Amino acid sequence: MYASRWLDFAMAIDKQRGRASSPGLSRGAIVAAAMRIADAEGVAALSMRRIATELDSGVMSLYRHVANKDALLTAITRAACDERPYPEPAPADWREAMRLAARLDWEVYCAHPWALVTSSSARHFSDTTCLDWMVGALAGLTEDAELARSFSIAVWSYVQGVCIQHVAQQLLSGGDKPEQSPLRATEEDFEAGLETLLDGMEQRASRTASRPAPRTFAAGGRR
Amino acid sequence: MYASRWLDFAMAIDKQRGRASSPGLSRGAIVAAAMRIADAEGVAALSMRRIATELDSGVMSLYRHVANKDALLTAITRAACDERPYPEPAPADWREAMRLAARLDWEVYCAHPWALVTSSSARHFSDTTCLDWMVGALAGLTEDAELARSFSIAVWSYVQGVCIQHVAQQLLSGGDKPEQSPLRATEEDFEAGLETLLDGMEQRASRTASRPAPRTFAAGGRR
DNA sequence: GCGGCCTGCGTACGACGTACGCACCGTCTG
DNA sequence: CAGACGGTGCGTACGTCGTACGCAGGCCGC
Numbered sequence: 001m002y003a004s005r006w007l008d009f010a011m012a013i014d015k016q017r018g019r020a021s022s023p024g025l026s027r028g029a030i031v032a033a034a035m036r037i038a039d040a041e042g043v044a045a046l047s048m049r050r051i052a053t054e055l056d057s058g059v060m061s062l063y064r065h066v067a068n069k070d071a072l073l074t075a076i077t078r079a080a081c082d083e084r085p086y087p088e089p090a091p092a093d094w095r096e097a098m099r100l101a102a103r104l105d106w107e108v109y110c111a112h113p114w115a116l117v118t119s120s121s122a123r124h125f126s127d128t129t130c131l132d133w134m135v136g137a138l139a140g141l142t143e144d145a146e147l148a149r150s151f152s153i154a155v156w157s158y159v160q161g162v163c164i165q166h167v168a169q170q171l172l173s174g175g176d177k178p179e180q181s182p183l184r185a186t187e188e189d190f191e192a193g194l195e196t197l198l199d200g201m202e203q204r205a206s207r208t209a210s211r212p213a214p215r216t217f218a219a220g221g222r223r
Numbered sequence: 224m225y226a227s228r229w230l231d232f233a234m235a236i237d238k239q240r241g242r243a244s245s246p247g248l249s250r251g252a253i254v255a256a257a258m259r260i261a262d263a264e265g266v267a268a269l270s271m272r273r274i275a276t277e278l279d280s281g282v283m284s285l286y287r288h289v290a291n292k293d294a295l296l297t298a299i300t301r302a303a304c305d306e307r308p309y310p311e312p313a314p315a316d317w318r319e320a321m322r323l324a325a326r327l328d329w330e331v332y333c334a335h336p337w338a339l340v341t342s343s344s345a346r347h348f349s350d351t352t353c354l355d356w357m358v359g360a361l362a363g364l365t366e367d368a369e370l371a372r373s374f375s376i377a378v379w380s381y382v383q384g385v386c387i388q389h390v391a392q393q394l395l396s397g398g399d400k401p402e403q404s405p406l407r408a409t410e411e412d413f414e415a416g417l418e419t420l421l422d423g424m425e426q427r428a429s430r431t432a433s434r435p436a437p438r439t440f441a442a443g444g445r446r
Numbered sequence: 447g448c449g450g451c452c453t454g455c456g457t458a459c460g461a462c463g464t465a466c467g468c469a470c471c472g473t474c475t476g
Numbered sequence: 477c478a479g480a481c482g483g484t485g486c487g488t489a490c491g492t493c494g495t496a497c498g499c500a501g502g503c504c505g506c
Contacts, residue, residue: 025454047493058455060495065453069494128405153408154416157384158377165380182351185376193377200423248485270462281486283464288484292463451504462493468486475480 025057027065027075035076035112043114077119080112086130090137095198097137101130102159102194106187109163116164131156142205151201158197162190248280250288250298258299258335266337300342303335309353313360318421320360324353325382325417329410332386339387354379365428374424381420385413 033054038046048069052059066072084104091097109116134152135145142148165185256277261269271292275282289295307327314320332339357375358368365371388408 048495049493052455060456060497061454063495064455131406149405150412150415151419153385153388153406153412154381154419157388157408157416158381158420159384160387161380161382161384162376164383165376182372183354183376185380189373189376192373193380196374196377196423196427197381197420198423199426200419200421203422203426204419271464272462275486283466283487284485286464287486448506449504450506451502453502454500456499457497459496460494463491465490466488468488470485471483473481473483476478 025055025061025065029055030062030065030072031075031079034072035079038076038114039112043117046114073118077115080108080115083111084108086133088133090133092140094138094140095202098134098155098198099194101134101137102155102190105156105159106163106190109167113167116160116167141201142208144205144208147205147208151205154201155194155197158193159190162193166190248278248284248288252278253285253288253295254298254302257295258302261299261337262335266340269337296341300338303331303338306334307331309356311356313356315363317361317363318425321357321378321421322417324357324360325378325413328379328382329386329413332390336390339383339390364424365431367431370428370431374428377424378417378420381416382413385416389413 030051033051034046037050037054041050048062049059052062062072066075084107086101086104091100131149131152134155135148138148138151141151162185165183166187168184253274256274257269260273260277264273271285272282275285285295289298307330309324309327314323354372354375357378358371361371361374364374385408388406389410391407
């Protein structure tokens with residue numbers, strides 16, 4: 001994160017002297033401020049100027065620590081996910097592991113609804129570590145890596161979809177309107193649907209495992 | 224642009240002559256132009272000024288037919304969905320009906336990726352007609368209306384999630400980069416996951432149907 | 447001291463959504 | 477035929493946005 005330790009330290013000293021109580025600008029402070037604003041006022045209210053006033057610094061000072069607003073959005077999204085990382089090692093029971101992953105994501109999105117918007121798939125940026133976690137956790141269900149990948153994507157997609165359905169209302173407006181309607185997915189809906197999907201996975205995995213040859217081999221290997 | 228009367232007059236003539244067949248500004252034309260731009264250049268490139276130049280009209284003229292940009296985004300999203308409406312009546316087979324709904328949504332989002340962004344849940348704006356369609360189509364699976372609602376939301380959420388996963392890349396950038404990665408949901412993933420979910424629904428519905436009383440009634444009616 | 451850094455930030459630019467108000471046109475009324 | 481009126485087009489202007497650029501001032505090794 002920091003190229004040099006001592007330089008950062010020097011900056012801290014400088015800050016203490018020059019701007020008295022100000023904690024000094026840093027990437028971490030900027031990201032934290034941005035998250036605070038987005039949480040409190042909605043992502044639409046998150047502007048570079050707003051962040052600058054929050055930290056009472058100049059607007060352009062932010063750009064010394066953040067390439068541009070897009071990078072900042074990526075950073076806060078990643079930070080939101082990092083608040084609730086998938087634990088290592090994953091639970092041995094595949095079902096429990098899927099429930100855990102789903103719940104962690106659910107919590108991230110409930111705590112920071114803007115994460116659904118700032119990144120189209122917050123947890124799965126461009127690296128596959130989360131997917132790998134899920135695929136690994138499914139080892140107890142199936143040995144077919146391709147099937148495990150497909151299942152993982154299904155679970156992940158489902159979770160993301162329900163979360164959108166759940167927090168859709170207050171995404172743009174910063175206000176909180178619980179707004180009960182049959183369209184709004186509840187936590188019960190979330191869990192019921194997840195169990196349904198897991199049931200389907202179990203059934204499907206055992207089915208392909210019980211008769212792997214008939215179709216697959218006769219048709220000349222997997223598609 | 225034009226400050227004087229005669230110049231305006233000249234323009235009017237020009238309009239009549241040059242644009243002869245043009246039906247003049249209309250809400251439909253504006254919506255269509257907006258969709259064309261969003262399809263071709265991405266939703267980020269969609270501005271009121273851009274639409275105005277597309278229709279070569281003044282920017283503020285648009286506001287005679289559209290309340291504001293938000294309303295326009297809502298309108299194009301609804302228009303995108305209306306291109307592929309759920310057919311009436313729904314297929315008798317509940318499984319086929321779910322597949323159909325899922326496929327129609329998938330096609331909408333593939334054709335117009337921005338629809339995933341312009342409305343957090345494009346098809347389910349604020350009315351329940353699509354939900355009702357799904358619930359009705361599930362009559363063959365379960366008689367429990369609450370369960371049918373829950374299933375509908377699960378299917379809908381899943382579809383939305385996979386679509387995001389599928390088109391996430393070209394959402395913001397207007398460019399098309401197929402970009403194959405294990406994270407990107409394919410059409411095969413989409414269908415496999417859907418079937419898995421449907422399997423789970425079938426199993427779960429038959430399970431609750433076989434022993435409906437024990438819990439529900441003993442606990443004093445539905446929650 | 448002095449020339450290179452790194453950091454903070456004031457200014458400025460272009461793009462955005464849109465409030466406001468004027469000019470025009472067709473129609474309706476007297 | 478005149479004059480009023482509602483609907484439409486749109487030029488101007490304002491406030492906000494992201495951010496390019498460049499300057500000022502403190503630190504470093506020489």
